Amino acid sequence: MSYQWLTLWRYADTFLEAAWLTLQVTLLAFALAVALGLLAALAKSSPLAPLRWISHCYVEFIRNTPVLLQIFIIFFGLPSLGITMSAFTAGVLALGINVGAYLSETFRAGIQSVAKGQLEAAYILGIPRHQIFLSVVLPQAARAVWPAIINNLIQLLLGTSLLSAIALPELTGTATVINARTLLYIQTFSVVALVYLVLSNLFSWLGTVAGRRLFHPPLVTPVKKSGWRWAKKWLINPVKRENAL
Numbered sequence: 065m066s067y068q069w070l071t072l073w074r075y076a077d078t079f080l081e082a083a084w085l086t087l088q089v090t091l092l093a094f095a096l097a098v099a100l101g102l103l104a105a106l107a108k109s110s111p112l113a114p115l116r117w118i119s120h121c122y123v124e125f126i127r128n129t130p131v132l133l134q135i136f137i138i139f140f141g142l143p144s145l146g147i148t149m150s151a152f153t154a155g156v157l158a159l160g161i162n163v164g165a166y167l168s169e170t171f172r173a174g175i176q177s178v179a180k181g182q183l184e185a186a187y188i189l190g191i192p193r194h195q196i197f198l199s200v201v202l203p204q205a206a207r208a209v210w211p212a213i214i215n216n217l218i219q220l221l222l223g224t225s226l227l228s229a230i231a232l233p234e235l236t237g238t239a240t241v242i243n244a245r246t247l248l249y250i251q252t253f254s255v256v257a258l259v260y261l262v263l264s265n266l267f268s269w270l271g272t273v274a275g276r277r278l279f280h281p282p283l284v285t286p287v288k289k290s291g292w293r294w295a296k297k298w299l300i301n302p303v304k305r306e307n308a309l
Contacts, residue, residue, distance in 0.1 A: 072251050075242050082238035083259055089155050089234060090221045096160030097220065098213075101167025108172055119168065126165035132226050134158050139230045155227040155234075163220045170212045174205030207279040214271030218264050225260075235259055 107119035126134070139154040149157070178201050186196045206213075228237030239256045243249050 068248050068251055071246055072242075072248055072255065075246075078238055078242065079235075079255060079259065082233055082235045083263070085152075085232075086221070086224050086234040087263070089152065089159065089224050089227065089232075090217070092156045093159035093163065093224075094217050094220055096156065097163035097167050097216070100161060100164030101171050104164065104168035105171035105175060108168065109175060123165045123168055126162055131158070131162045131223060132229060134162055135226060135230060151227065151230045151232040154230060155224070155232050159220055159223055159227075162223070163216055167213070167216055170209045170216065171205065174209035175201055177208045178204045203279075207275075210271070210275045210279065214268060214275075217271070218267050221263055221267060222260065 104119045104122055107115040108123075110116055110119075135154065135158040138158045139149075139151065142149070142154075182200055182204075183196065186200050191199075224234050225236035227234055228240060231237065233241070235256050239252050242252050246252065
């Protein structure tokens with residue numbers, strides 16, 4: 065058993081390179097997803113019917129088709145139209161478009177959570193529309209949906225494993241190649257699962273820290289002790305009851 069792990073240790077550099085590639089795809093695709101999601105959310109709330117229709121079609125198509133099929137369409141389908149790209153670019157584009165559709169609904173829910181009275185007050189004060197969105201709507205909407213945004217980031221990280229289907233050497237694709245060379249299936253996939261677990265928890269922790277620094281009060285507030293516990297202690301302890309009386 066120790067010999068098997070020593071054999072796998074020789075591929076430590078390969079695992080690190082795959083993890084770094086996975087992080088690059090995740091962060092670039094998430095940046096694209098945030099931009100597309102915000103644009104789609106604004107278009108869905110637009111008074112212009114064509115913009116609402118385009119946003120609706122985009123969200124419905126992405127949410128109701130498999131993400132693996134979307135990856136295949138971009139990587140294998142677009143070259144038939146004369147548009148060729150690397151597996152890395154296709155992966156970033158496919159995952160960014162996919163997660164962007166889900167983020168659009170998240171952003172739209174956050175925008176709708178902002179009280180209309182605040183918007184009306186900003187209009188009365190003569191604040192420009194773009195300044196209202198940046199200073200009034202966006203901070204409150206982001207605070208309301210911040211946990212959902214971080215959850216989409218983690219789902220995007222885990223979704224990079226599908227890019228092994230187009231021969232991108234990320235974590236899962238690299239594990240498949242190492243398995244073919246060593247036949248150490250349990251050990252190899254255990255290492256990859258551990259890396260995914262570490263990266264997911266890292267993103268979750270960073271999201272929590274960023275949320276506490278960006279939003280005041282913090283996203284998680286301490287729960288106060290309920291009054292019935294105090295009443296129970298007061299009824300049980302006769303000394304405290306006599307002093308109170």
